[in-house]
Amino acid sequence: MSDSPIFVLCQPDSRKSCGACCGLYNYADSTRPSLTLRLQSRTKRFRELVKSPDDLKLYSRQTLEAEDFQKRYEVIHCCEYLGFLDDQEKKVGCLLHPMQNAGVDMRDVSFYGQELCAGHLCPSHYFIPLSQSQILLKIIDDWFLYGLVLTDIDLVTKYFQLIADRVGSELKPAVFDDEALKNITLEYFGWKINWPFRSRETNRLGKYYFDGSQYMISHIDYERFGRDVSPLNSILLSLCSNFQDAAQLDAAEKMIWTNIEKFVAAYQRHV
Numbered sequence: 001m002s003d004s005p006i007f008v009l010c011q012p013d014s015r016k017s018c019g020a021c022c023g024l025y026n027y028a029d030s031t032r033p034s035l036t037l038r039l040q041s042r043t044k045r046f047r048e049l050v051k052s053p054d055d056l057k058l059y060s061r062q063t064l065e066a067e068d069f070q071k072r073y074e075v076i077h078c079c080e081y082l083g084f085l086d087d088q089e090k091k092v093g094c095l096l097h098p099m100q101n102a103g104v105d106m107r108d109v110s111f112y113g114q115e116l117c118a119g120h121l122c123p124s125h126y127f128i129p130l131s132q133s134q135i136l137l138k139i140i141d142d143w144f145l146y147g148l149v150l151t152d153i154d155l156v157t158k159y160f161q162l163i164a165d166r167v168g169s170e171l172k173p174a175v176f177d178d179e180a181l182k183n184i185t186l187e188y189f190g191w192k193i194n195w196p197f198r199s200r201e202t203n204r205l206g207k208y209y210f211d212g213s214q215y216m217i218s219h220i221d222y223e224r225f226g227r228d229v230s231p232l233n234s235i236l237l238s239l240c241s242n243f244q245d246a247a248q249l250d251a252a253e254k255m256i257w258t259n260i261e262k263f264v265a266a267y268q269r270h271v
């Protein structure tokens with residue numbers, strides 16, 4: 001194990017941040033417009049009502065009454081204290097954090113408690129190599145997309161591995177100063193939001209679904225299409241794919257391979 005300090009990915013800069021582990025994407029309606037409204041109204045309510053920890057009960061009651069807390073996964077908590085941290089609404093984060101409250105840490109009232117909230121680092125910190133997370137920081141400046149991509153380890157690591165296999169080395173973040181390369185990669189990560197083969201029925205988040213008692217990893221029935229498991233299987237699952245027929249599977253694979261080949265061609269012109 002490396003002894004290097006962990007680079008914390010939650011609030012990396014002034015242009016975006018992540019709130020995934022506070023339940024940001026676990027609402028039945030976790031579309032951008034719906035989440036934006038939710039976060040906006042919480043922040044406004046918090047700023048108006050909360051002058052001291054004594055006011056938190058009222059804030060919490062009003063928020064729970066005002067919002068629809070129907071969830072995707074029942075076992076994942078959706079925290080009512082997640083809001084926008086800045087006036088430009090670029091950063092999602094904890095309204096109870098001391099930096100939001102003149103140094104007063106109010107996280108002890110939360111479902112997880114102060115210690116867990118302050119100390120939690122999600123698996124992305126350990127399973128996405130630093131060079132790859134630094135690429136995400138460099139190219140994504142959108143809170144909604146940042147959290148979705150950052151917490152999808154397969155989506156990130158498989159893509160960069162496929163490219164590294166083709167170009168013969170790991171990509172360095174500096175490569176993404178090149179706008180063309182950045183845009184090709186953003187096209188790929190943007191599929192986390194607008195993938196045309198996304199399953200409408202399952203309202204999943206990535207490859208997991210909850211069957212009522214435990215998490216299950218979703219699967220694609222390749223046999224039904226007379227196919228072996230796709231080399232892009234982990235990406236297709238991360239994008240919540242659901243195919244009606246082999247032609248759709250072919251089209252989905254082609255989109256991803258085309259993106260990768262486009263990247264490799266542009267990279268070879270770049271170096």
Ligand code: SF4
Nearest residue numbers: 010018020021121122
């Ligand atoms: S999901 Fe990970 S990166 Fe996002 S806020 Fe939680 S610990 Fe930070």
Ligand code: SF4
Nearest residue numbers: 022079082094110117
């Ligand atoms: S109280 Fe904890 S779970 Fe809630 S927003 Fe803050 S850090 Fe997230």
